[in-house]
Every structure is written in C-alpha cells, then in structure tokens.
Amino acid sequence: MSTDTLRTAEVTVVRGPRLLSAIGGGPSLAAHRALHGSPGRTRLATLLADLERIDLRGRGGAGFPFARKLASTAQARGRATVVVNVSEGEPPSSKDAALATTAPHLILDGAMIAAEALKTRRIHLVVPDNERAVRDAMATAVAERAGERVSWAVHRADDVFVAGQASAVVELMSGRPNRPVTTWQPAAVRGYQGRPTLLSNAETYAQLALLTLHGPDAYVAHGTAAEPGTTLLTVHDGGGRRVVEVELASPWYDVLALEDLGRPVLLGGYHGTWAAAGELRALTVSRVGLAAAGLTLGAGVVLVPDCCPLTFASAVASYLAGESAGRCGPCFNGLPALAAALERVVAGRGGIAEAERLCALVERRGACAHPDGTARMVRSALERFPDEVDRHARGGCSYPRDGRGG
Amino acid sequence: MANGRLRVDWPVCRARGLCFELLPEAIELDEWGYPVVTGEITPELTGAARAAVRGCPRMALRLVQT
Ligand code: SF4
Ligand code: SF4
Secondary structure, X not given: OOOOEEEOOOEEEEOOOOOOOOOOOOOOHHHHHHHHOOOOOOOHHHHHHHHHHHOOEXXXXXXXXXXXXXXXXXXXXXXXXXXXXXXXXXXXXXXHHXXXXXXXXXXXXXXXXHHHHOOOOXXXXXXXXXXXXXHHHHHHHHHHOOOOOOEEEEEEXXXXXXXHOHHHHHHHHOOOOOOOXXXXXXXXXXXXXXXXXXXXXXXXXXXXXXXXXXXXXHHHXXXXXXXXXXXXXXXXXXXXXXXXXXXXXXXXXXXXXXXXXXXXXXXXXXXXXXXXXXHHHHOEOOHHHHHHOOOOOOOXXXXXXXXXXXXXXXXXXXXXXXXXXXXXXXXXXXXXXXHHHHHHHHHOOOOHHHHHHHHHHHOOOOOOOHHHHHHHHHHHHHHHOHHHHHHHHOOOXXXXXXXXXX | OOOEEEEEOOOOOOOOOHHHHXXXXXXXXXXXXOEEEOOOEXXXXXXXXXXHHHHOOOOOEEEEEO
C-alpha cells in the first residue's frame, strides 16, 4: 500500500488536500493533533460569520446552508443536541466511511466545536450497523477522547436506504424503529426529545473542524471565491470504487477519465440526476454550476455505468421501490408502479407518459424525500436520454448487453 | 387572512378517503385512495378544511400556515 492511497476491501481512498490529507499518518488522535493542532475556544457569533464566509453546505445531499442550520438550533428554545450522521444509507456512497477510517478525529473535532458553540456536552454519533470498519474506527476514536468533557452516545443505523433521513435518525436515537416519520418542524427547532437538534453529515462536521483548526483564510485557499473549499466524491468507473477529495469548481477532467466523460454519468447517487454523454466536459464540480445545468452533486456519488443508462436507471428505480420503508401509501404504491413503468420503457412497451405521470404523483407525498429523489432520478433519465428512449421503443439499445451494470 | 396548506401525515393515513368527501374543493384521491392536496386553503375554504381535519378517522391531516 502506498501512502497516497488506502485500499480497503473494495474502496480506494486517494490522498486529498484537506480532509484526506491524513492518509499515511494513521487515524490516531496523536497523529491528528500533530497534523491539525487543537481547536481553540469557539464563539457562536464568530463561527457563524466564518461559516457564512465559506458558505458551508450540508454534505449529506440536500446542500442546506450549515450556518443557517446552526443559527436555528442556537436560537430555538431548549438545550441543544449535536448529532453526527456517519452512516451512509446509500450503497454507492463511501465517502463518510473513508473519512471515518482515515480521519475520525476531524469528524469528532467538528462535533465538539459545534457542541461548544451551542453550549451542550451531549453528542450523538450514528454509525452504520453493517460496516464494522466504520463502527470500530469511530469507537476507537471516541475511546481516545475519554478525558474530554463531553458525553458521546453511539447508535447503529439500519442498513436501509432511508435510515439516514433526519427524522429516521431522531427516531433511532429515541429507541424507535430507524425509519422516517412526519415532522412538522425541522430537527434544528424540534428534534431529539423535542429539543433543538443539530443533525448533519460526517463530512459537514469535518469541514467545520478544518475551518476552525486552520482558519477561514486557509479554507478559502482552495476552490473559488464563490465556492471555496473541497468536497468528497465517491467515484464508480472502470477503475472500481474510489473516494477522492477535490477542490470545488475543479473541472470534471480532474475526476473522470476522458473516455468516461464521453459516457452518461449518474451524479448525486440514486436520488441524483443524469448527465448526458459529454455534458460534464464543459462543467465543473460546482454545486451552483451543476444546478444551472439541472444537475445535482447530492452526497457526491459519481457513477459511470458500463451499460445502457436507461436500463441502469430502471434497475436503480426498482431497487429504490424496494427500499420504500412501506409507511406512506403514495410511496409504497407509487414507487413500484413507477419502476414498472420504467421497465416498460426499457422493454419498448410504452410507459413513458405513465412514468412521467407517476413522478409528479409521488413527489412531496411521503414522510421523507425518498419519493422525490426517486422521481428526480427517473425524470432526469427520461429527459437526458430521449434518443435512447426512442431506440428502446423500437426494440433496440445502443449499448452492449453484457456491461457491468446495475 | 393568509392562505393555509393541508399537510398529510403519510405514515398515518390509511386511504379511507373521508377527507375527500369533506373537502372535494381541495382534495382528490389517487388510484390507491390516498389524498392528493390540489390547492391552498383559502379563507373561504378554511371552515371545510377544519372539518376535514377533524373528520379524518386517523387524525392524519393538519392545516398549517404557509
Ligand atoms: S416516503 Fe417512502 S421511504 Fe419515506 S417514510 Fe414514507 S414510505 Fe418510507
Ligand atoms: S381521511 Fe385521513 S386517513 Fe382517510 S384518506 Fe384522508 S387523510 Fe388519509
């Protein structure tokens, strides 16, 4: 193993400029402190100002401004709780696992900084039940901090796609099934035990730690003025699965091989959007730039299927239909119907109008964003690959059938 | 008075469809019998919307401010 990459069973983690700079030094607290030092005292007002300057967005997928979430939590009535979600319910995402196994103390420093700003000592970690390496890495890191004046509670999230949705996490913490429920207010205002709850993804906390440990000037030294900093991506291409850290606004050439830029790419994971073949050549790893093109980075999954994108989209839709937590009627009836309609599109037996109708029917009609995300992915496949849809309607397909696929 | 919005507590709703009977002006049913909220609740509809909220046997409806 070289010191620039870390190979686990199936994921390669590539050394990066900030979050993934620790590879080689090991994940211990001593190595972490030697590299990053210790965070000083944090004042909420300073932290909020710095966060606004770097425009930190939640890295769990929704891209919500973190400063606003922190401010809402701070303003809401009652003692706050800090929750770090280290469990990626999405099978193709490995970036938080990569962070947990290579730099767990960045995540924990971030959580402590947030807790101090919110004047709370209670931090909850949610780890994936099915990933032993991640659980062990976080448990070891927490044990190394035994002397610190915070209490850590660790919860194991189910291996289910929607287990990471905010309300599902709060349910898990409360001792109930790890599934989404309807919430009438955001967790920042009314979350765990009805109190303000700062719930964010592991990478978000690690970014917060970097901001505090090295200051905002060092943070904005990467990326652009409009979108400073770096982001983690889980890339699936001919080379397998790897986690990389890239500067925001990097050209996609830095991430994908030329050949792969000429193929359709699923960006943002199974709830994401499809870029048509070649579309990424003119774009960058920019949330804003991608949004203008109708694309989303989501939680940073970049997937280049080695088969027909329509067929792949259909396989993903079927998988997502099976991952409906079965709680909300429009979702558990609508997603299988949508997946079936897409199967008909692939088989050249109609289904296009039906798929479009069902996308509109399921949106915003569930306790969580699962129907919306599924509809987004399906819509974007139909929209980005009209020629392929036509070809399938005539019984054809422009891709070989033996791809690595879904 | 500002318009309100009907929200459905989806895991609780069991598609009995009573809300549609009480408030056809703002609720349709999908092919599985679950409500589709078709519009905002204007001040004129507020009374009927409250009746639908009270009438839902599962208490799955809420009228929230937009
Ligand atoms: S919307 Fe779907 S996935 Fe989300 S809670 Fe309801 S049934 Fe489960
Ligand atoms: S009356 Fe209540 S349970 Fe019945 S369909 Fe309407 S919201 Fe659902």
